[in-house]
């Protein structure tokens with residue numbers, strides 16, 4: 224059984240074929256990287272996998288369950304979590320409240336009631352552990368919007384982990400991070416994977432990709448350019464020409 228499987232999925236916006244006939248298979252307990260030039264369709268593919276968009280054509284399965292037509296929040300309940308290229312946080316809420324919000328996905332209570340009337344409080348030990356995991360425990364009571372950019376990215380990871388994912392998709396987690404923040408991120412991603420969470424990572428930082436990924440899928444103009452192990456990707460002339468340039472030659 225394939226953990227996550229997309230078969231021939233396509234999505235157009237007007238005349239733009241953002242994703243064209245893409246098929247991927249992500250095995251459980253693996254780290255799958257999605258790379259390619261700007262506008263290649265990586266975020267669109269992630270949006271299709273997570274239910275932000277529905278594809279124009281193709282099939283999508285998570286553990287044999289058909290995902291087509293299933294809205295984003297239902298996919299989160301199945302165990303699919305994600306972060307966004309453009310950070311999405313509750314900027315006016317505290318870090319702790321942001322992570323609490325992640326726990327709401329498995330509750331039936333209305334969202335604001337859950338947050339406002341204390342029922343979210345029973346997840347606070349776990350929420351603080353997650354903040355600690357992303358290096359933000361000492362900032363728990365601060366407003367999310369007041370955090371520096373790199374820490375906002377880590378907070379988004381903590382909030383996504385609060386949904387207890389089995390598949391975690393990250394859209395450019397290293398964007399805007401400095402060198403030591405990237406090292407920390409790399410270590411955390413490895414640990415998340417070590418907990419048995421399968422990762423799909425869209426990323427331009429090739430050091431990070433080549434260090435963590437088991438498989439790399441290269442997109443260009445909405446289509447598959449190449450797929451292989453990190454070594455094969457780095458050595459592939461078409462990938463080098465379209466994307467990597469001289470970086471790994």
Ligand SMILES: Nc1ncnc2c1ncn2[C@@H]1O[C@H](COP(=O)(O)OP(=O)(O)OP(=O)(O)O)[C@@H](O)[C@H]1O
Nearest residue numbers: 236239240241260261262263264265266267268308
């Ligand atoms: N909501 C949308 N409406 C119209 N066009 C879109 C939309 N989303 C994406 N596109 C177009 O689809 C193509 C693929 O965009 P996408 O954001 O998926 O690329 P990407 O690989 O994530 O690029 P980047 O590395 O810059 O984030 C681009 O031409 C983009 O302009």
Ligand SMILES: [Mg+2]
Nearest residue numbers: 265266267308
């Ligand atoms: Mg993108």
